[in-house]
């Protein structure tokens with residue numbers, strides 16, 4: 001089996017690639033432009049493996065994407081490359097439209113031409129991610145469903161109602177993928193997942209930002225009153241769900257993935273502070289409790305109040321359930337950041353980017 005993973009140098013993509021290299025015999029081609037969010041350090045455990053190949057390619061570059069399909073002839077594509085940070089989408093939506101909408105369109109066109117060029121097989125075989133076929137797996141977010149309000153859960157039938165330029169661009173990409181299946185027959189699956197956390201997450205996102213700011217004695221900025229609810233999923237649980245859907249999911253279907261871990265943002269921040277209080281004896285800047293660093297800031301415009309996923313379809317049809325509780329996952333995550341100071345340092349001082357820019361090569 002040969003799979004192209006787009007965005008494999010990012011947080012979730014790198015977890016998928018580490019999992020595939022360490023727990024399968026698949027060949028993995030990582031297609032990543034290496035934006036600020038792409039970090040090849042996150043793949044250092046697996047990058048020397050001969051089954052791993054890196055292609056530094058922008059998914060909006062149709063010529064290069066066609067070449068990648070031609071040269072690697074994959075059995076599947078898992079598409080994670082995206083601009084993924086809501087705050088950045090408010091400051092500059094253009095990149096989000098470019099990568100998330102046009103980039104997905106570019107991949108779909110190339111995937112369709114490639115799929116149509118495969119030799120005809122007995123019915124259905126061409127839609128299997130096996131040696132005879134090809135499958136396109138689009139990875140998306142629960143944010144496409146918008147604001148949930150105080151009760152209820154998002155199901156696969158929930159209407160799309162995105163609030164931010166990020167979620168609107170992801171919603172657009174979901175619609176494109178669905179239409180390439182309905183109109184052209186491209187074998188696709190879509191997954192919509194809740195908030196991920198875990199090792200190797202870029203420290204602009206809530207959990208790593210709070211951990212690293214706390215360790216430096218910096219303010220812990222919490223939007224509004226911190227009452228926004230998110231449903232947290234440990235990244236390795238997401239990676240395993242993605243691989244399961246890729247292999248076993250029904251073509252044309254959407255699967256919601258969630259952790260059954262609804263938490264308010266302020267609860268998450270307080271939990272991180274409490275765990276760090278127990279682990280760090282000498283606290284920075286003379287503070288006695290990391291919670292002293294919590295600072296409420298103006299709420300994000302258009303901030304959704306609550307997201308929560310009903311993951312019963314993937315549980316019933318594919319027998320997937322998360323393994324990690326939030327209590328154990330957040331401990332593992334904090335321990336990871338404490339024991340990977342070099343990774344954190346290289347992200348914080350920008351050296352992870354400077355070095356690869358100097359490489360000047362895609363290999």
Ligand code: NAD
Pocket residue numbers: 006007008009010011012013031032033034035036037038039057058059060079080081082083084085099103139140141142170192193194195196197202
């Ligand atoms: P990330 O920002 O950590 O990584 C994105 C990766 O995509 C980076 O390696 C980046 O270099 C690459 N990339 C960006 N633009 C590109 C382009 N034009 N061409 C090629 N590569 C490009 O994102 P993540 O958190 O790992 O999210 C991965 C996917 O999962 C995204 O599609 C996101 O919408 C979705 N998702 C994320 C979460 C979450 O909580 N992080 C939850 C649900 C769904």
